[in-house]
Amino acid sequence: MPGEADVPKTLETLEAERAHLGKAREALRGMREHAESLSADAAGDWVSRQVLESLLDQRVRALADHPDTPLFFGRLDHRSDLGAELPETVHVGRRHVHDEEGLALVLDWRAPVSRAFYRAGPRDPMGVARRRRFGFDRGELTGFEDEPLDGRELGPSRLLTEEIERPRTGPMRDIVATIQPEQDVIVRAELSETVCVQGAPGTGKTAVGLHRAAYLLFAHRERLSRAGVLIVGPNRAFLSYIASVLPALGEVRVDQATVDDLLGIPTGTEALSVAALKGDVRLAEVLRKALWMHLRKPETGLLFVKGGSRYRIPDHEIRELVSSLRGTTRYGAGRHTLTQRLAHRVLVQMEQRGEAPDDRVHDAVARSKAVKAVVEQVWPKVTPQQILHRLFSDAEFLAQAARGLLDEEEQELLRWRRAPRSARSAKWTPADLALLDELADLVERTGSLGHLVVDEAQDLSPMQLRALGRRCATGSATVLGDLAQGTTPWAARTWREVLVHLGQEGEVTELTLGFRVPREVLDYAARLLPSVAPELAAPRSLRGGPGTLSVRKVRDVHDAAVTALLELQARDGSLGVVVADDRLEELGKTLEANGVDHAVLTAEGVAGERVHLVPATLAKGLEYDHVVVAEPAEIVAAEEKGLARLYVVLTRAVTSLTVLHHEPLPVELG
Numbered sequence: 001m002p003g004e005a006d007v008p009k010t011l012e013t014l015e016a017e018r019a020h021l022g023k024a025r026e027a028l029r030g031m032r033e034h035a036e037s038l039s040a041d042a043a044g045d046w047v048s049r050q051v052l053e054s055l056l057d058q059r060v061r062a063l064a065d066h067p068d069t070p071l072f073f074g075r076l077d078h079r080s081d082l083g084a085e086l087p088e089t090v091h092v093g094r095r096h097v098h099d100e101e102g103l104a105l106v107l108d109w110r111a112p113v114s115r116a117f118y119r120a121g122p123r124d125p126m127g128v129a130r131r132r133r134f135g136f137d138r139g140e141l142t143g144f145e146d147e148p149l150d151g152r153e154l155g156p157s158r159l160l161t162e163e164i165e166r167p168r169t170g171p172m173r174d175i176v177a178t179i180q181p182e183q184d185v186i187v188r189a190e191l192s193e194t195v196c197v198q199g200a201p202g203t204g205k206t207a208v209g210l211h212r213a214a215y216l217l218f219a220h221r222e223r224l225s226r227a228g229v230l231i232v233g234p235n236r237a238f239l240s241y242i243a244s245v246l247p248a249l250g251e252v253r254v255d256q257a258t259v260d261d262l263l264g265i266p267t268g269t270e271a272l273s274v275a276a277l278k279g280d281v282r283l284a285e286v287l288r289k290a291l292w293m294h295l296r297k298p299e300t301g302l303l304f305v306k307g308g309s310r311y312r313i314p315d316h317e318i319r320e321l322v323s324s325l326r327g328t329t330r331y332g333a334g335r336h337t338l339t340q341r342l343a344h345r346v347l348v349q350m351e352q353r354g355e356a357p358d359d360r361v362h363d364a365v366a367r368s369k370a371v372k373a374v375v376e377q378v379w380p381k382v383t384p385q386q387i388l389h390r391l392f393s394d395a396e397f398l399a400q401a402a403r404g405l406l407d408e409e410e411q412e413l414l415r416w417r418r419a420p421r422s423a424r425s426a427k428w429t430p431a432d433l434a435l436l437d438e439l440a441d442l443v444e445r446t447g448s449l450g451h452l453v454v455d456e457a458q459d460l461s462p463m464q465l466r467a468l469g470r471r472c473a474t475g476s477a478t479v480l481g482d483l484a485q486g487t488t489p490w491a492a493r494t495w496r497e498v499l500v501h502l503g504q505e506g507e508v509t510e511l512t513l514g515f516r517v518p519r520e521v522l523d524y525a526a527r528l529l530p531s532v533a534p535e536l537a538a539p540r541s542l543r544g545g546p547g548t549l550s551v552r553k554v555r556d557v558h559d560a561a562v563t564a565l566l567e568l569q570a571r572d573g574s575l576g577v578v579v580a581d582d583r584l585e586e587l588g589k590t591l592e593a594n595g596v597d598h599a600v601l602t603a604e605g606v607a608g609e610r611v612h613l614v615p616a617t618l619a620k621g622l623e624y625d626h627v628v629v630a631e632p633a634e635i636v637a638a639e640e641k642g643l644a645r646l647y648v649v650l651t652r653a654v655t656s657l658t659v660l661h662h663e664p665l666p667v668e669l670g
């Protein structure tokens with residue numbers, strides 16, 4: 001902030017900036033009114049009109065002026081002595097705003113010129129003489145801070161620190177005003193590049209992934225509007241937590257999905273050991289073999305009769321045709337090609353007999369009962385569900401498909417104890433759905449999107465990763481996660497293997513600076529690291545402040561939770577109480593009995609209330625200002641990777657963490 005002597009000048013500057021903000025708001029209103037006045041009536045037909053209407057509607061929504069979010073947050077003053085074509089001054093904001101003459105009042109943060117706002121530093125000023133950051137309070141410009149880029153080392157920015165340390169209330173917000181240089185490198189990576197980010201809790205992986213999606217849509221708008229961008233997150237609760245970030249950046253068309261949304265809603269459950277085996281990449285080969293085992297030798301040749309003429313294709317010729325096609329295409333495409341080739345052979349015979357068959361005859365032969373019967377016999381139509389049903393219920397079939405891949409014990413593990421009568425009545429588990437997806441792709445190619453952002457990727461099984469990989473096979477991906485937060489039995493051990501299963505080549509980068517968790521709390525949680533991920537370095541926190549951690553041995557954790565929450569409610573920000581899933585109900589009753597209003601977080605999300613009661617298994621990716629964790633030992637005992645779960649739980653706090661325990665703490669925390 002400028003010194004006291006500069007007060008009049010500061011006020012003058014502030015007024016000038018406020019006037020610019022007013023002008024920009026006015027111009028944005030003009031742009032929105034113009035967009036609203038456009039009509040889709042000019043479209044030629046009903047379909048085009050619908051498309052145009054939806055595009056115009058999106059444009060109007062993208063031009064909304066959110067009263068609580070500033071239209072710009074920074075300004076760059078370029079050096080005039082460089083003779084560059086750069087404009088003297090640019091304001092950097094969430095979107096382009098121009099006046100009626102087309103003069104830019106605010107430049108989109110994603111525009112190439114804006115890059116210097118994030119990256120310019122004393123060593124490389126990128127043509128910038130001065131960077132200005134603005135302070136806002138509910139859309140009102142309240143202050144500014146100047147950083148001269150003249151070679152002097154820059155001290156910490158107060159506005160930046162304030163933004164990072166601000167209490168959290170509702171869902172996640174965008175970070176456009178304060179993206180850090182190492183984050184910006186990831187955000188602006190080329191569309192063709194797959195980027196994999198390993199990052200400790202709160203280092204901004206999710207934020208970076210979302211901003212990268214927004215950046216790519218800006219830089220490759222046309223291509224990606226056609227091909228699509230998808231964000232994949234662990235559950236609905238997480239997706240609703242991040243849901244407003246992209247719309248606030250003007251991106252209203254990015255889909256968000258859980259793996260279940262993509263692969264289908266599971267109807268069955270199973271032991272984790274079975275799920276882990278089904279998630280193993282060897283299953284891909286088992287399925288491939290199982291599918292192609294459906295090809296059979298022809299029993300008879302083809303006899304096609306037309307009028308008085310008979311055309312024959314002997315079975316050895318059919319066998320040759322089949323073996324020339326086997327494995328060269330998708331199963332479904334192979335079946336189609338076989339049909340066409342058989343018809344073609346019949347047509348060749350017709351021609352040899354002096355006939356002149358045309359395309360219609362070819363189609364009629366291909367659709368004839370005789371051809372269809374042969375194809376069905378040698379290359380039968382199968383559904384993924386039929387194959388999986390057969391694999392899990394027919395020991396001999398499984399043994400054949402799994403030969404050399406799975407041992408006897410593993411095959412036993414895969415087989416259903418009580419097989420459902422048909423594929424239709426089978427109840428499919430999450431792991432089965434990934435297998436069905438693999439089979440579906442072997443039959444018919446899965447469509448690919450332009451870009452996929454995969455969050456919490458460390459938790460996905462190889463077979464799930466393959467399913468996601470198919471969805472970005474001709475595109476690229478942003479893969480985000482933390483090996484230390486892997487809580488599934490099949491969690492990845494290295495990012496290289498994740499990339500291999502995804503079928504993507506890419507660089508692994510690491511984010512190490514924590515924006516969420518206070519230092520004291522992060523250091524406490526990091527005591528678990530040598531046990532959960534010894535190869536990872538301890539994370540560093542940007543947030544200081546002592547007194548953020550309180551570990552209390554108590555007589556009754558429920559009573560202590562009530563006391564802690566009543567105390568914390570007097571402070572700013574959101575509150576989360578995290579417990580082992582089994583304790584949730586009981587604690588909920590105690591909170592209710594003591595008049596602590598709260599909402600229970602489920603996999604579907606949560607609405608309202610300042611206090612959230614959070615089952616440990618759903619805490620991943622979320623954050624609360626104040627977190628109370630009751631009985632950590634129980635969280636550890638609840639599952640195989642309980643220590644990793646506890647690491648996740650202990651790293652959700654933005655301002656304070658209170659750990660309450662009656663039982664001894666896990667020794668690793670000691």
Ligand SMILES: Nc1ncnc2c1ncn2[C@@H]1O[C@H](COP(=O)(O)OP(=O)(O)OP(=O)(O)O)[C@@H](O)[C@H]1O
Pocket residue numbers: 163164172173174175178179180183199200201202203204205206207208482485515516620621622623651
């Ligand atoms: N450059 C930044 N400026 C301000 N806030 C930031 C910045 N980067 C991240 N944050 C904030 O830090 C918090 C943590 O970010 P985020 O949830 O993306 O981290 P994460 O690495 O995905 O964490 P986890 O591994 O725990 O899921 C969020 O509130 C986010 O808005």
